[in-house]
Amino acid sequence: MRTLSYSRAISEGLVQAMQRDENIFVTGIAVDYPSGIFGSTVEPAEMFPSRVFDAPAMEDGLTGIAIGAAAVGKRPVIVHPRNDFMFQGFDQLINLAAKWSYMYGGQAGRVPIVVRAVIGRGWGQGATHSQSLQSVLAHFPGLIVAMPAMPADAKGLLLTALQQDSPVVLLEHRTLYGHEGEVPERPIPIPFGRAAVWREGSDLTIVATSLMVHEALAAAEELMRHGIDAEVVDPRTIRPLDEETILASIRKTGRLIVADTSWEFCGFASEVAALAVEKAFHALKAPVRRIALADCPAPVSQPLENAFYPKASTIAQAGLNLFGSNSTVGEIDHEDSFKGPY
Amino acid sequence: MTRVDDETLIRLYRTVLELRQAEITLAELYKEQMMRTPTHFGVGQEAVAAGVCVALQKSDLIYSHHRGHNHYLAKGGSLDGLVAELYGKETGCSRGRGGSVHLTDLSAGVVITTAILSQTIAVAAGTALAFKMDEDSRVVAVFFGDASLEEGGFYEAINYAAVKSLPVVFVCENNLYSTESPVGVRQAPGTSLCERVRSFKVEAHELDGNDVFAVHEAALAAAQRCRMGQGPVFLECMTYRWLEHVGPNYDHELGRAYRTREELESWQERCPVRRAGERLVKDGLAKPEELQLWLDEANAVIQSAVARAKDAPFPNPVDLFDYVY
Ligand SMILES: Cc1ncc(C[n+]2csc(CCOP(=O)(O)OP(=O)(O)O)c2C)c(N)n1
Numbered sequence: 172m173r174t175l176s177y178s179r180a181i182s183e184g185l186v187q188a189m190q191r192d193e194n195i196f197v198t199g200i201a202v203d204y205p206s207g208i209f210g211s212t213v214e215p216a217e218m219f220p221s222r223v224f225d226a227p228a229m230e231d232g233l234t235g236i237a238i239g240a241a242a243v244g245k246r247p248v249i250v251h252p253r254n255d256f257m258f259q260g261f262d263q264l265i266n267l268a269a270k271w272s273y274m275y276g277g278q279a280g281r282v283p284i285v286v287r288a289v290i291g292r293g294w295g296q297g298a299t300h301s302q303s304l305q306s307v308l309a310h311f312p313g314l315i316v317a318m319p320a321m322p323a324d325a326k327g328l329l330l331t332a333l334q335q336d337s338p339v340v341l342l343e344h345r346t347l348y349g350h351e352g353e354v355p356e357r358p359i360p361i362p363f364g365r366a367a368v369w370r371e372g373s374d375l376t377i378v379a380t381s382l383m384v385h386e387a388l389a390a391a392e393e394l395m396r397h398g399i400d401a402e403v404v405d406p407r408t409i410r411p412l413d414e415e416t417i418l419a420s421i422r423k424t425g426r427l428i429v430a431d432t433s434w435e436f437c438g439f440a441s442e443v444a445a446l447a448v449e450k451a452f453h454a455l456k457a458p459v460r461r462i463a464l465a466d467c468p469a470p471v472s473q474p475l476e477n478a479f480y481p482k483a484s485t486i487a488q489a490g491l492n493l494f495g496s497n498s499t500v501g502e503i504d505h506e507d508s509f510k511g512p513y
Numbered sequence: 514m515t516r517v518d519d520e521t522l523i524r525l526y527r528t529v530l531e532l533r534q535a536e537i538t539l540a541e542l543y544k545e546q547m548m549r550t551p552t553h554f555g556v557g558q559e560a561v562a563a564g565v566c567v568a569l570q571k572s573d574l575i576y577s578h579h580r581g582h583n584h585y586l587a588k589g590g591s592l593d594g595l596v597a598e599l600y601g602k603e604t605g606c607s608r609g610r611g612g613s614v615h616l617t618d619l620s621a622g623v624v625i626t627t628a629i630l631s632q633t634i635a636v637a638a639g640t641a642l643a644f645k646m647d648e649d650s651r652v653v654a655v656f657f658g659d660a661s662l663e664e665g666g667f668y669e670a671i672n673y674a675a676v677k678s679l680p681v682v683f684v685c686e687n688n689l690y691s692t693e694s695p696v697g698v699r700q701a702p703g704t705s706l707c708e709r710v711r712s713f714k715v716e717a718h719e720l721d722g723n724d725v726f727a728v729h730e731a732a733l734a735a736a737q738r739c740r741m742g743q744g745p746v747f748l749e750c751m752t753y754r755w756l757e758h759v760g761p762n763y764d765h766e767l768g769r770a771y772r773t774r775e776e777l778e779s780w781q782e783r784c785p786v787r788r789a790g791e792r793l794v795k796d797g798l799a800k801p802e803e804l805q806l807w808l809d810e811a812n813a814v815i816q817s818a819v820a821r822a823k824d825a826p827f828p829n830p831v832d833l834f835d836y837v838y
Contacts, residue, residue: 227663227699295550297612299628472601472609478830512760
């Protein structure tokens with residue numbers, strides 16, 4: 172199979188979906204610029220100029236507009252260059268879109284909008300520009316929340332989103348756009364609620380989301396050097412959550428670390444920890460560990476940033492601790508390749 | 514209208530000059546990749562910040578948005594605090610936690626600058642509400658770009674300020690672009706922002722935002738009107754940002770096509786610093802040698818702030834949780 176970057180995979184998925192469904196359109200700040208959302212909308216904009224168009228800075232109104240278009244049969248994709256801007260559209264997204272079907276007893280149709288939003292980290296993105304909203308969003312019944320970590324998932328989950336009859340939020344990590352991986356050429360949707368097991372192992376389960384999947388894979392390699400065989404499970408969608416795969420892994424290994432891109436308090440890591448103790452309590456041989464952001468807003472200053480974001484070494488160290496090992500992890504964290512001005 | 518005295522005219526010139534030297538110096542240094550914070554430089558837009566802030570009292574307050582360095586400095590915000598903040602140092606105005614878009618200097622009346630469009634507009638109206646409730650004669654100015662008039666929050670705030678007759682000067686820096694989107698994507702042909710605002714019964718003026726003296730006079734009148742309890746004023750200052758939206762480069766150097774080099778050069782012809790300097794010389798308020806002297810002084814001040822910021826310590830990671838609340 173050929174390899175594609177995460178960004179190209181999204182682009183290919185969009186183009187293929189737009190070819191099949193003329194109701195799909197893409198809008199949001201900057202979607203039709205030459206830089207096209209890290210390249211992910213460049214080709215769609217070239218191929219479907221009337222269906223990929225820029226929008227003013229109006230996240231609240233634009234979300235309502237997308238809902239209204241969807242109510243009469245369109246499939247709008249709204250893109251937020253940073254997920255932080257979504258907050259302004261939360262009333263429309265959460266109070267209306269997520270509840271639309273239910274509130275009207277299924278009698279008012281469906282509003283299948285897709286919201287793509289970018290998560291940030293690094294290079295002093297700071298308190299507003301480095302947040303990761305999956306827990307907030309997934310809290311609400313009616314919203315699907317997906318977090319692709321691999322190029323193939325970025326394409327496959329997008330394709331599924333574009334066939335859904337309910338609102339979907341896709342959270343894409345800006346650090347991953349250049350990440351390469353095998354991607355099927357054909358438009359093969361990846362079903363929601365089906366986790367991927369990226370690495371099989373027998374001693375420890377690491378459930379990880381988005382960028383943390385890559386950190387977890389690096390951590391698992393390091394742990395192997397210390398004789399610990401970790402399994403890495405990527406839920407891919409936060410809601411619906413593939414409880415079965417996660418529980419089966421915990422029952423096999425008896426140990427669980429959850430590594431997420433957001434905070435632990437009321438967060439996704441806590442959700443998975445709760446799942447483990449409710450449904451796999453007797454399989455657990457050690458306390459569950461949550462690896463999440465330090466419990467403060469994102470700082471800008473580099474030494475603080477280093478302390479703020481968990482990395483592969485953070486996960487690996489936690490893994491060693493779970494086994495009561497005194498060894499220390501090697502130099503496994505990759506250089507922050509992020510460059511300014513962004 | 515109050516006549517602006519010679520001393521103030523000179524101060525206005527020196528302020529635009531200081532803002533310019535600070536921003537071009539910082540933009541150049543930004544290329545070293547040691548300031549790790551996304552930075553929106555205000556080169557070309559100095560006259561708005563200087564004209565408005567010099568019209569305010571020290572005790573008046575300002576708010577600003579992502580492109581806030583000029584406003585912060587013009588109001589008297591600490592230069593050391595800004596530069597150190599960009600370098601992520603403990604001596605930064607936000608202790609290295611905030612970065613370029615989160616500035617504060619309460620001692621100078623700079624409450625905050627923020628990253629989310631239109632966020633501080635209602636906040637400024639709230640501060641003005643408090644002043645009004647306390648019969649405090651202070652005035653609030655809030656700076657934002659033309660894109661903030663696309664956000665619903667702007668209209669809620671301006672309506673409220675009008676209803677309550679709040680002492681707030683809304684300062685829109687209309688530089689014609691929102692990141693790379695030209696005004697044509699975002700407004701119907703023939704739109705006048707002032708006209709929109711007037712429909713809320715708010716006094717509105719369109720100004721040459723590259724003429725520091727014109728901005729200053731309008732801001733003085735606006736502040737006076739606010740202090741007399743006559744309600745908010747909206748100033749639309751037409752101007753142009755020289756550098757890319759975020760970062761230290763010129764768009765044409767990077768081959769970006771959304772605006773032409775010719776367009777940039779036509780605005781550079783209207784450079785607010787040069788124009789103000791020429792006027793001082795023409796009116797006999799300064800000699801060319803004095804302009805040069807002030808330039809050298811401005812450079813020396815920024816250079817030493819940079820040296821101090823580079824030498825300053827980073828925050829200690831054990832203090833990561835300080836200031837959460
Ligand atoms: C709510 C929100 N949406 C989008 C953005 C991204 N954004 C940052 S600056 C900017 C353009 C702002 O343009 P303008 O108000 O004209 O100010 P300028 O940058 O031109 O000074 C945009 C869209 C944001 N910061 N906040």
